Amino acid sequence: MNTENKKPSPLGKGDRKAVDEVFRRAVFFDRDGTLNVDIAYLHRPEDFIWIPGAKEAIKYVNDHGYLAILVTNQSGVARGYYPESDVRHVYDWMNEELQSIGAHLDALYYCPHHPQGSVPAYTRTCNCRKPGTGLIDEACARFHIDRAASYFVGDRESDMLCARNAGLTGLRYDGGSLYDLVQAGISC
Template identity: 40%
Template sequence: MSRPAVFLDRDGTLNAEVDFLTRPEELVLLPGAAAAVRRLNEAARVVVVITNQSGVARGKLDEAQLGRIHARLDELLAAAGARVDAYYYCPHHPTVGPDAYRKDCDCRKPLPGMLVRAAREHDLDLGASWTVGDSLRDVEAGLAAGTRAVLVATGKPDRLARESAACFAAADLGAAVDAILARG
């Protein structure tokens, strides 16, 4: 039976937004983020990080460095008893970088490719899932994949044009998780 997931953007949602995070030491969890992830773990929601990382196409970091950043994120979360179940990243950019990374891919948010692939690979129920991010493109990717979505105010200054039961704003990841768990 397919399971409900919560898709989390990384920068500005789980950790403090910096312009192109390239080293594990630069990763700083936002206040309450680890506790929020732990509550999702305890509520049996599959926690999937989905992150645009065009810094790879731009030559700012390579995929091995990105792996080390995610290992550091795992370490910080584990210290608080929390875990990410899977990571998906888009290393591409439509116009910049070497051939392998320069393309119109289907994974760069606002497109829903990462969520769709995660659902297939982890047997996730997209209609019972949520997406949380600090950018409108996170919300758009989540809605396009068929999830509900929450926009948090801890990163980019994006605002929703209007809220609905399927799409609303919250102060931070902790408040987003409150709302998600209350709505089922």
């Protein structure tokens, strides 16, 4: 599943195709445990606590010409804990928060599935659940992303495995300032 920010293009209609054919760089961010403190099945903005340096890390990525794309497993949907609309609501809230420092996330890609779910429509094994690469593959196709020049920032081994499987450079967040990790790890 994906949600993109709909921003007006500064280009004329005839320029859109040329821009879409250019390969772009991206930084994919895991959400829980990377951008926010990991609490079980976060689905409400009032429970969201930013990781130190997370907003600044996203701004750094924005300022250096990378797309900032959120990629997250959301098994709470399959387990019946909350609807997909809550995932999108938290994402929209995150972007509202980021606006205060001139930053933004360009798109949301999430997996609502889990093989042990309780909601039949979402109970399955799929390639979009990390460490599967389905979400990354979809974003790379949509945005024409150069995988060799792109990164995945996450806090779990499954995130790093997803990065390797997708041909991205993985940056493992183990605490401290996310901004420091991103600034030190990303080539600009």
